[in-house]
Amino acid sequence: MIFQLEKDIILKAENISKQYRLGQVGTGTLSHDLNRWWHQVRGKEDPYLKIGDTNDRSTKAVSEYVWALQDINFEVERGQVLGIIGKNGAGKSTLLKILSKVTAPTTGSIKSRGRIASLLEVGTGFHGEMTGRENIFLNGAILGMTKKEIASKLDEIIEFSGCERYIDTPVKRYSSGMTVRLAFAVAAFLEPEILVIDEVLAVGDAEFQKKAIGKMQDISKGQGRTVLFVSHNMAAVKSLCNKGIILEHGKVVFEGDIENAVSYYLGGDPEAMNLKTFGKEHDFPIFKLDEISLNNPGRTSHELLQEKEVITLTTKLDLKVKDAERYHITYHLYNEMGEAMFSFSNAGSFSLETGVNNISCDFPASFFQSGQYFLSLFIIEDSRQLLFTESDIISFTVVDSGRELGTYMGREPGYIKPQFQWKNNIEK
DSSP states (O other), X not given: OOOOOOOOEEEEEEEEEEEEEOSSTTSSOHHHHHHHHHHHHTTOOOGGGGOOEESOTTSOOSSSEEEEEEXXXXXXXXXXXXXXXXXXXXXXXXXXXXXXXXXXXXXXXXXXXXXXXXXXXXXXXXXXXXXXXXXXXXXXXXXXXXXXXXXXXXXXXXXXXXOGGGTTSBGGGSOXXXXXXXXXXXXXXXXXXXXXXXXXXXXXXHHHHHHHHHHXXXXXXXXXXXXXXXXXXXXXXXXHOSEEEEEETTEEEEXXXXXXXXXXXXXXXXXXXXXXEOOGGGBOSSEEEEEEEEEOTTSOTTSOEETTSOEEXXXXXXXXXXXXXXXXXXXXEEETTSOEEEEEESTTTOOOOSXXXXXXXXXXXXXXXXXXXXXXXXEEETTTEEEEEEEEEEEEEEEOOOOOTTSOOSOOSSSBOOOOOOOOOOOO
């Protein structure tokens, strides 16, 4: 007999959608409001829910209305840390505002059990004329805490924020970093059942970010409380979260464990071919980029790259100018966290020529640790003028084909394995 434990769902989003009207607020909306009212009186659906563009900030609007979010559904269990991932404009902050009840959804509903504390923007919920101490009590009261409860946590909040010297100074005189330190301390120490945190941690310095992430881990693991976390720092997301959802143009495109979510967001399908061909969008008057590929010697780009073999990167570039020697290519290598590893270039090795250039570069065997990597391409003119660049133009995956029996089976730290020269100078 199989027993299935009932999930302890603390937050549930059902069919959440949010529609906004583009342009200036208050211009020409009276007729729309009257139309909505007339449909409501007759028991009919809001006519404007049937129209509206998808939330894509890079395209020109066709409709006056845009769907910032569309049909969002997910559940969060008690003690779970959910990472909400997506590019700028994907709808992350809008979703958090709805979850925090700062704004209402156009359709759908949020069901939650317990208090929700939100840290959405620097200074949200703070009164600039009030001191830091007064704002702690104000925020606590908003969260439904008694004065006695807030006072019992006051010293811990002040100490964690690192703003003790300025705690009796109006917060309008605080820097953005100080404000977010105090706001985070209030949200974390007043013990909400659900803590909602947007990208504001990026304002803090490295020391504070480390403290904040440690505190969020304590909240979720030690105290069993729930955290919803939005960040573009994939290292922070992976270290803190155990589940992730990815938003694109206001829709959920992926939901799953955080490792797979981060891999999906960074363009990482581990089974993807290490080959990319380019069309008309990469055909310019000076050059045409044809192809970028990676492979092990004797293998095709359709196969995963083996860690213990040489890896060859080939760039097929057609230069249409006579003075081709004025140009060179540079690559920047990034790991799966989006951290820059190093740059490398053909400059100083050989000159490019007019026509099709098949430019290859060999990485030594056992140079990379197993994992996923991303390359950004730069084409440079006269060693100083940037002619073309594209971030994450290709990704590739390196795998360990198997270690010998009895050797250390864990993954070594870091991303590359430098081949140093070792000597044993024995004295006799």
